[in-house]
Amino acid sequence: MALRSGRIVQAMAQSWPEAQRFLRQYGTISGGQPKYAVTCPGQGSSGGGLLAPFKKFQHHFQQLLEAVDEQLQENFSKHLIDHGAHEEWMGRTSNSQPAILTTTYVIHEILRKEYGIDLSQHAAIKYMLGHSLGQYTAMALTGVIDLAPAVSLVRKRGLLMERIAESRDYDLIAVLFRSSAYDEVLLACQKANVLANINSYDQLVLSGTRAHIDETIRAINSPKKKILKKVSLAQKVPFHNEVLRPIEAELGSFAPVPREGSKPIIANLTGSVETRDILSSSIQSISRPVRWTESVEYALQHDATSFINLGPDTVLQNINTKFTPNNVSISDPYAMDQFARSFSSSTDGA
The missing domain is CATH 3.30.70.1150 (ACT-like. Chain A, domain 2)
Known part of the structure; x- marks a missing residue:
């Protein structure tokens, strides 16, 4: 059953017990173990030194940073690790896109190695989805494409967008x-x-x-x-506007061959699970709107009860809380530790 305009928002504005009854009516709270959808952020999450808070875990992800540096042929990772003035650097979408993708991927790697939680394989995870750029992160996490080519792809995506953006205000x-x-x-x-x-x-x-x-x-x-x-907003690029349509073919020619992923990905383009080619769908969505409302509702109507917002900042948590209070971010070491404790206890036997 499709949820009409405002109904979830109205229900969430009421008490949590009333919201629970509402969600159970539509089959989104089972009363048993929670079932999750993992979300990955787009460029609403930004700032310099995105991985600086996670430095104590660098032994878990140093090899990943070296692979990214080698792929991009530059010391890209210094902007992620070091505190300092990175605003101008992050202001370029060709930098911020690979930076946010890499950071989100690394946060998951820390979760996997430090706490033994692999969201890309765990039975309690029903879906992955990403907001705009985040869809490429979801593909990397689920193995549709590897990290290094994913970073190259979004770097190219950003450069092509910048080329278009230079022509108009x-x-x-x-x-x-x-x-x-x-x-x-x-x-x-x-x-x-x-x-x-x-x-x-x-x-x-x-x-x-x-x-x-x-x-x-x-x-x-x-x-x-x-x-x-x-x-x-900070970025002055016409994201998801039809003026970007000319770059889709060029980006498609640069894309690697996709594999089947470990989890279903809910696509920005359709607001539902992409059953054919999520990579092609991602490229087509460059010039078409992100249907996030439909994507979140699809997850809630198809067995997910909670959202795990993985990656820097809490932008997606702020949005997703409008749909369900069962919503947590893994954006810093403290939040990761708290999540790991609650996730392990709530999914025992899953």
């Missing part, structure tokens, strides 16, 4: 509104060809030229204001 803007206005705002953004991410029933991300986005927002807010807040 592009912007990326998150807009927030009441869930009751969702259908109207969504339709207007679709018609204006500025829709990049459908994050939740009260948040979209728009991409395109700054002038066109501003014009679209003004039209939506006339005669009655519907968009309550807008936030200009």
Whole structure:
């Protein structure tokens, strides 16, 4: 059964017992051991020295960093390990994309080696999904592609995007509104060809030229204001906009041959499990919106009860909490330790 606009949001706004009853009605809480979907972040997660908090575990992942440096033919990993001013470096999407993918992959490697938890193989994990860039991380974690070619692929993805972005004054803007206005705002953004991410029933991300986005927002807010807040995001690339369609073929020619993954991946392109070729689906989604709301609801309607948000920052946890309170991030060593303890106790025998 498809969940209509705002129903999950409304249920989560009530008490947790009421939310539990709501979710059980749709088959998403079994009352037994939890079943998880693992999410991987996109470029909303950024900042320099992403792996600096994990330095004490470097013996677990040094070989991975060396492999990434060799693949990219530069000392890429120093920007991940060292504290310091990396904002300008991370401001380039050709750097931030491989940086976030590598960091998320390394965090999982630490979890695997330090705590013996392999999310890519564990029976309690039902799905993997990633937000935009995060879908490439999900492919690397599940073995669809190896880490080194995945890093090369997203570096190329970023370079191609930068080439397009140089030609116009592009912007990326998150807009927030009441869930009751969702259908109207969504339709207007679709018609204006500025829709990049459908994050939740009260948040979209728009991409395109700054002038066109501003014009679209003004039209939506006339005669009655519907968009309550807008936030200009750091990256000035028209992510998931049709202007990026010309780079899809070139990126596809650069892609490695995919393998069957260890877990089903819910695709940004369709909001459901991709049963044919998740790598091709990922490349096609470059110029099409991220259907995150549908992706999260698909997981909840198909046996997942909880989300594990793996990777730097807590952006996805903030979004996914709008759908279910069963939601935890593994973004720093303390959070990882707390997760490992609770996960091991809740999945004994899984």
